[in-house]
Amino acid sequence: MAKLGKRMKSAREAVAGKSDISVEDAITLIKSNAKAKFDETVEIAMNLGVDPRHADQMVRGTVSLPNGTGKTVRVAVFARGPKAEEAKEAGADIVGAEDLMETIQGGTIEFDRCIATPDMMPVVGRLGKILGPRNLMPNPKVGTVTMDVAQAVQDAKGGQVQFRAEKAGVVHAGVGKASFEADKLVENVRAFVDAVQKAKPAGAKGAYLKKISLTSTMGPGVTVDITSATGNA
Incomplete structure (x- = not known):
């Protein structure tokens, strides 16, 4: 196994034992651990209770993030x-x-x-x-x-993001840059989660939102409390 560098080891120690935390706390952790030499992208991954192999369970759509993505789109x-x-x-x-x-x-x-x-x-x-x-x-x-x-x-x-469920029912996307102010990242995260919620297909059974994680390009991930991510906390 490759030996962890000091930066990654420190980042992992910072998130150790922390799971299902609020979006605000997760963003604070991610921003503090984003120490690469470039402006890291803050990414979201959502595990959904769907099987995209069935047409009536496909999840796809778009969302215009309120604070943009910070990325130049060609x-x-x-x-x-x-x-x-x-x-x-x-x-x-x-x-x-x-x-x-x-x-x-x-x-x-x-x-x-x-x-x-x-x-x-x-x-x-x-x-x-x-x-x-x-x-x-x-x-x-x-x-x-x-x-x-x-x-x-x-x-x-202008910051529109496309999303589509992959084979395992996972939706992921970039929701901003680590340099964004924390409250703007929180707004983007909740806007993305809201859009995925609204895209719930008719064929979805049981729990739809199963797990939500946030990470930065070079940092460790942290799971987020679903209630906090949906803005219903």
């Missing part, structure tokens, strides 16, 4: 004509059609969010095996297949 848009111009004016980093498809097929993916107008989906559909596994495939359910490309670009750039 946006690609599949559009033609006036809609392509609209996307460029809204701040899209890459705009194209068949040319963009060929670039992606060639192995160049220089974006974090992909948006498309409905008429472009036959072209985008050819990229399913490339974009799908990277969770980049445009989807009308999360607002990335739309005629309002300007709004979609602004949402992506």
Whole structure:
């Protein structure tokens, strides 16, 4: 087993024995342990009582975090004509059609969010095996297949976060940077949890929110009291 460095050993000692604590206390711990040489991302992981292999138990959606993510999001848009111009004016980093498809097929993916107008989906559909596994495939359910490309670009750039349950029923996302003020991170965490709660699928049985953990990019995780995370404490 690899030997722990002094920083990680100290961080683990700080959270030892602390579990199911309030969101406020968890954020305080995470911020104090985020001592990497870069601005670490604060991440949330939620274990849900769902089996995403069943269509009626899939959890996915978007949430606009009240205080943004602190991350620069690169946006690609599949559009033609006036809609392509609209996307460029809204701040899209890459705009194209068949040319963009060929670039992606060639192995160049220089974006974090992909948006498309409905008429472009036959072209985008050819990229399913490339974009799908990277969770980049445009989807009308999360607002990335739309005629309002300007709004979609602004949402992506302004702190909107997409979430989707993975095979084991886990949803995770970045909810801000360690440099954020604690109260702003707390607001972001609760906004994210609220969005996941509202996305509860009809097929979910029993306990839906099973476990919530917070961590920073290079720090240890800590479990959070579910009642505190939902704002019902």
